[in-house]
Amino acid sequence: MAQEPATAKPLTREQAQKLLYQMVLIRKFEEMSAEMYTKTKIRGFLHLYIGEEAVAVGVMQSLGTEDNVLCTYREHGHALVRGLDPKIIMAEMYGKQEGCSRGRGGSMHLFDAKTRFYGGNAIVAGHLAMAVGMALADKKMKRNGLTCCFFGEGAIAEGAFHEAMNLAALWQVPVLFVCENNFYAMGTALRYTHAQTDLTLKGAAYGIASAAVDGMDLLAVMQAADTASDTVRNTGKPYLLVCNTYRFRAHSMFDAELYREKSEVEEWKKRDPIPGFYNYLMLQQLLTADDFKAMEIQAENEVQEAVDFAETCSWEPVEELTKYTYSENAS
Amino acid sequence: MPDNLITYRECIKQAIREALLGDERVFMMGEDVGRYGGAFAVSKNLLQEFGPERIMDTPLSEAGFVGAGIGAALGGMRPIVEIMTVNFSLLALDQIANNAATLLHMSGGQFNVPLVIRMSAGIGRQLAAQHSHSWEPLFAHLPGLRVLSAGTHEDARYMLAPALLDPDPVIIFEYTSLLNLENKLPENTGSIDISKAKVRREGKDISIITYGTGVYKSLEAATELAASGIDAEVVDLRILRPLDEETIIASVAETHRALIVEDASKSVSISSEVSARIMERCFYELDAPVKRLCGAEVPIPYPKHLEDAAVPQPAQIVSSIKNILQHA
Numbered sequence A: 001m002a003q004e005p006a007t008a009k010p011l012t013r014e015q016a017q018k019l020l021y022q023m024v025l026i027r028k029f030e031e032m033s034a035e036m037y038t039k040t041k042i043r044g045f046l047h048l049y050i051g052e053e054a055v056a057v058g059v060m061q062s063l064g065t066e067d068n069v070l071c072t073y074r075e076h077g078h079a080l081v082r083g084l085d086p087k088i089i090m091a092e093m094y095g096k097q098e099g100c101s102r103g104r105g106g107s108m109h110l111f112d113a114k115t116r117f118y119g120g121n122a123i124v125a126g127h128l129a130m131a132v133g134m135a136l137a138d139k140k141m142k143r144n145g146l147t148c149c150f151f152g153e154g155a156i157a158e159g160a161f162h163e164a165m166n167l168a169a170l171w172q173v174p175v176l177f178v179c180e181n182n183f184y185a186m187g188t189a190l191r192y193t194h195a196q197t198d199l200t201l202k203g204a205a206y207g208i209a210s211a212a213v214d215g216m217d218l219l220a221v222m223q224a225a226d227t228a229s230d231t232v233r234n235t236g237k238p239y240l241l242v243c244n245t246y247r248f249r250a251h252s253m254f255d256a257e258l259y260r261e262k263s264e265v266e267e268w269k270k271r272d273p274i275p276g277f278y279n280y281l282m283l284q285q286l287l288t289a290d291d292f293k294a295m296e297i298q299a300e301n302e303v304q305e306a307v308d309f310a311e312t313c314s315w316e317p318v319e320e321l322t323k324y325t326y327s328e329n330a331s
Numbered sequence B: 001m002p003d004n005l006i007t008y009r010e011c012i013k014q015a016i017r018e019a020l021l022g023d024e025r026v027f028m029m030g031e032d033v034g035r036y037g038g039a040f041a042v043s044k045n046l047l048q049e050f051g052p053e054r055i056m057d058t059p060l061s062e063a064g065f066v067g068a069g070i071g072a073a074l075g076g077m078r079p080i081v082e083i084m085t086v087n088f089s090l091l092a093l094d095q096i097a098n099n100a101a102t103l104l105h106m107s108g109g110q111f112n113v114p115l116v117i118r119m120s121a122g123i124g125r126q127l128a129a130q131h132s133h134s135w136e137p138l139f140a141h142l143p144g145l146r147v148l149s150a151g152t153h154e155d156a157r158y159m160l161a162p163a164l165l166d167p168d169p170v171i172i173f174e175y176t177s178l179l180n181l182e183n184k185l186p187e188n189t190g191s192i193d194i195s196k197a198k199v200r201r202e203g204k205d206i207s208i209i210t211y212g213t214g215v216y217k218s219l220e221a222a223t224e225l226a227a228s229g230i231d232a233e234v235v236d237l238r239i240l241r242p243l244d245e246e247t248i249i250a251s252v253a254e255t256h257r258a259l260i261v262e263d264a265s266k267s268v269s270i271s272s273e274v275s276a277r278i279m280e281r282c283f284y285e286l287d288a289p290v291k292r293l294c295g296a297e298v299p300i301p302y303p304k305h306l307e308d309a310a311v312p313q314p315a316q317i318v319s320s321i322k323n324i325l326q327h328a
């Protein structure tokens, strides 16, 4: 099933293949993560993004290096697209000190100052107001960046969401709120958590420009994200972009998935963003089957290298247990 | 399962089931308690058995549904509110501290709040800093609350019923790391007294005073100490507010030594309070200074070796006690 070209700018072969590669890399990276979890190399909670790749890949294209990014605990894909080396992500998930958060955070807490990647936040809706504050700082310091904050639709039920939206609108700060609506907050479906299920109205209620997009369609997400980021950059005001998507896997590795029918999952899998974009590129003659095979091998190698690296990394000495509780240069 | 062994998870579930069967005013609400079966499968199939009026899935709105629990209690219901884990309880702390804990007093005794809030707690599953909090001391700080800690299968099974009979708000801490653990329930425990601590093991040489995940760890340590001829008593506080001072003092007056064990970080903790009470009440009974083994003063790190190092382990309890007795 080919996707309709939604974007105005035609893609070059190189751009097109890079986009597809980013989605493939996330997919392979997460499949490997699941395997390493069953091998108990990765512990704690592991939340997979499989099925939702087009959202992170699509939105991230509209961001620049001066922008800030905040995510939830389901953030491996965002970290990869943002440019974190798969090696330091995998090392983090192993809990090794070469990891991007020195192994302190694990899967749910990927951080990277170099790419302005502010987590990896595991209290639902806890990072939304922080995003507002980061945008406020940019505004006060007269910097150009915007702050992009990803969260699930479950977060919209929290008071913290509404406070953050109001503050962002009231203070007119450049935040791009990206709601990754995968229709389930753990086992609770959207219709059981929200009386108003049109999520764009939640932004509109605060006077925030809001739009929804098919989050399984990479090009559509890219175009919507471009419009959204341009609006934020041009007006300095917040924007709410709702990406409708679906997670193909369980909520975390502890989930028996009692709350949804297998057939529903299968139905959504027909809209898998990777074959969708693949078919489109084939139709546009921007990709060959051999290109794709090579791409898959390259991604597999990159992921294998990440695992090999994580294996050779070291554990932080236990003597350093209380390190990073306070800044080292604090008085 | 071999005869009468039961998991900690099943204990909690049976307690909830019994409560729902026993009183029509009882209902339970919380995130994913119904269709999902409970984040930790504690309430699996209860929705099917009792229906959505009595097993209510809530949105992610901790402040909202805890506040609604308080309101429903004022309105004559007997809600059991489940906060998925203690880590999310701070979103509802205003409701707990400013409404549940104060209404009776502020209203001059007119409005009591018969509400039970259950939450799973504790570290030990490599969930890192935001999901590994030991916040029992935070809640134990608040007058107006009764704070219970179910460190054993017995308490997981039998604390809920008396908590629901309490006219005032009760917080029950349950421990995720114990969920799969099997144990026997003591015979003839129809109900328990939620004003009393409990001596889990009698001994004459030293009192290990603890709660929560510290209970089984301390019992394990006591067994090991017995092999070295040291007879340790294990006192399970289990009621963190109001503290049962009498049981603590009686134990220390017998053993003349005390080690307090908890996962929460040391500063301003339950052990700070217990230690102070011992000093106030029976300083002259002591043959050695009171010692404490507590959590390290650090947000909890993800890797196993650091997580283990962040809270007391049985081996440390053993060596601390040997130390105390040598210096006695």
Ligand SMILES: Cc1ncc(C[n+]2csc(CCOP(=O)(O)OP(=O)(O)O)c2C)c(N)n1
Pocket: A072, A074, A122, A123, A124, A125, A151, A152, A153, A154, A155, A156, A180, A182, A184, A185, A186, A251, B031, B060, B062, B084, B088, B091
């Ligand atoms: C404040 C808070 N409450 C509860 C949880 C437990 N929890 C973790 S993820 C989750 C579901 C969140 O769903 P959603 O926001 O839609 O994001 P998704 O996981 O679907 O990506 C819940 C209930 C939490 N982490 N934080």
